[in-house]
Amino acid sequence: xxxxxxxxxxVYVIEPRVFNDERGYFFEAWKEAEFEANIGPxxxxxxxxxxxxxxxxxxxxxxxxxxxxxxxxxxxxGCVLDVAVDIRRSSPTFGQHVMVELSDExxxxxxxxxxxxxxxxVMSDVAxxxxxxxxxYAPQADAGIRWNDPDLxxxxxxxxxxxxxxxxxxxxxxxxxxxxxx
Numbered sequence: 001x002x003x004x005x006x007x008x009x010x011v012y013v014i015e016p017r018v019f020n021d022e023r024g025y026f027f028e029a030w031k032e033a034e035f036e037a038n039i040g041p042x043x044x045x046x047x048x049x050x051x052x053x054x055x056x057x058x059x060x061x062x063x064x065x066x067x068x069x070x071x072x073x074x075x076x077x078g079c080v081l082d083v084a085v086d087i088r089r090s091s092p093t094f095g096q097h098v099m100v101e102l103s104d105e106x107x108x109x110x111x112x113x114x115x116x117x118x119x120x121x122v123m124s125d126v127a128x129x130x131x132x133x134x135x136x137y138a139p140q141a142d143a144g145i146r147w148n149d150p151d152l153x154x155x156x157x158x159x160x161x162x163x164x165x166x167x168x169x170x171x172x173x174x175x176x177x178x179x180x181x182x
């Protein structure tokens with residue numbers, strides 16, 4: 001696998017080595033020793049999966065405090081645009097984001113460390129999204145930022161698309177009003 005750090009320190013796009021032949025393909029999706037050698041130790045404790053249709057926008061989500069989560073995300077069917085937003089107030093990249101296309105075709109993975117809000121927009125008819133986290137879900141620590149916060153200036157490609165999002169996500173605060181990391 002090739003580990004490429006993005007413009008925001010600590011956020012990585014991981015490109016697997018895919019072996020194709022007439023039977024299909026094979027690749028290693030997770031290898032702890034290699035991950036630790038390139039990114040550092042992360043102890044994943046839970047795997048999650050969601051299925052969504054075209055135009056579904058989930059996020060921008062995070063967990064606060066000791067319940068904060070690092071995530072390793074990928075798409076096993078379809079295509080999404082995945083976004084990580086730096087919400088560490090002391091970071092030189094506070095409020096900045098990275099967007100990456102994840103699909104069943106490119107087989108990329110996206111590592112998002114603790115201290116980031118995360119969301120994605122489904123670009124295909126259907127997407128199956130899976131991710132590892134290093135802390136279990138804690139409802140009392142659940143938090144978010146509005147996906148269309150003008151201060152974040154995320155250029156979601158929404159032309160010709162009807163956005164479907166949850167009522168909860170529509171009511172999230174803007175970054176300037178959110179409880180963030182120091």
